[in-house]
Amino acid sequence: MKRRLSVENRMLIEQLLRLNYKLKDIAYYVDSTSSTVSREIKNRRITGKGDFKECNKTKRFPYVCNGCNIKTYCRKKKYYYNYIKAQKNYNYLLEKSRIGIDMSIDEIDYWNDYFKDKIKNKNQPISHIFNNIKDEFPKSIQTFYNYVHKGYFSSINDEMLSRAYSYKPRKRTNEKPTIRFDNVIRFGRILKDMNKYIEIHPNSNIVEMDTVMGKFEDKKCIMTLYFRNSKLMLMFLIDKYKPDSVSNVFKKLRKQLESEIFKVLFEVILTDNG
Template sequence: MSSYKYKHLTLDDRITIQKALKEGQTFVEIGALIGKDPSTVSKEVKAHLDYRNTGTRSRGYNPCRHRKRCTKQYICGEDSCGFINRLWHGKTYCSECALCMVNCPDFEEEKCSSLKKAPYVCNSCKQVRSCTLAKQFYDAKEAHKTYEETRSDSRKGIDITPEELDRLDAILSPLIKQGQSIHQICMNNAAEIMVDERTIYNYIDAGILSAGNIDLPRKVRYKKRKSKKVVRVDKKCHIGRTYEDFEAFMKGHPDFNVVEMDSVEGTRDSTKVLLTVFFRNC
């Protein structure tokens, strides 16, 4: 059985994650520090990425892959736009301007390949101060603030205190992650849980427990059944159109030409059909 805890991450956990990321530690090492599975740390970091489009002190944000060797000037048509750069460097290149990517027809965005793999952030990158590409960071306080706001929104309309929720989560989530069904858990722990199965499913759907729908094998396996559309017929359409109405009409109009048609079908896989046509006045 796994020794990892299933409680939600605290602010202290997130601060530890941020500090460890800055030190260049792996998700496995960070998970060991806070007593969580490495996948939990990975999900936490990816769920709370802080995107920043920043440059350096001397160069603005410019993610163009040609920026280091580009010698284009005055693409925007403004001769005065490079005045400050001329004062400092004696020359002006459009690659030094943050508006370069807006005006240049040859702009091609470059994305840092390191952000495509763990740890997905720039917290420990030694080149971050000289980099002009788009960046991703993990900020513990911002991550916890977003988490609390999301949790608060998901709990709207749910009558349960945070303390009671944590108590239920500590009981339910480990058992759910072990593969036990909600019904089985309720049967074996009724005195401790004190809520019905439907309530537990609602809590899981709302995302307020550590365990999610992905941890419920049957819920993942089965597709949601499509409800049949109910076709409602206005009963007024039958007024004057019953067989009794037809017989009364024929008594008043005996010479009226009427043809009755009917069909008889066999089994579904049969192609044979019997059609009958009856001429009443013949």
């Protein structure tokens, strides 16, 4: 089914509204979903000037007066769907939303479907997805997050992503904040230090660590360890915002693998904060 409606689709919607077709029938004829058609009509309907009482019929489908038999002498507020004005509105919003985007519409459509399938349907972490397509996707992971946050990928929203960066979690009265960033601790451990180390040791084992967040009120999250060389990913259920939980995972791994093997496997660990 089509996700984007063409000008021909909008013309047909206007005609079928005038003939009082049902929502599911209109969706069928324009090869789209009922929700898409419903949003199209509600978001792009137009109304005349004047302060009139709302009609109950416009609060539900068809949301407009195109097919109403008494619209010529009705004294209530009128709404109409006009395919020409609807298409102009669509083109304006499309042009406005593409400002600053260094990707074509075809590219956005392709990756829109790709990420939706991986994130929504298969629940794959973003870091894992990007490691498999790093030579194909033309942008960085941070640029992807920015595009989603600004609404350029219409089928994906912030809640579907593996991590949230624009919302702060609610504070719990019985818990003290435990996450603090100390510049002294980070000295010599940022991204440029890792890149310098890799230049000297090109065959190093690199492990990327990330977290998969659910709802903000959840007390648990998933810590992922992605091994670049083997493309293996390990997942551990841990307490959210508890550094001790992360430490305990590595302590158990070190104990089970023994120190020498642990040092070889976890030679370099890359996290979000460098």
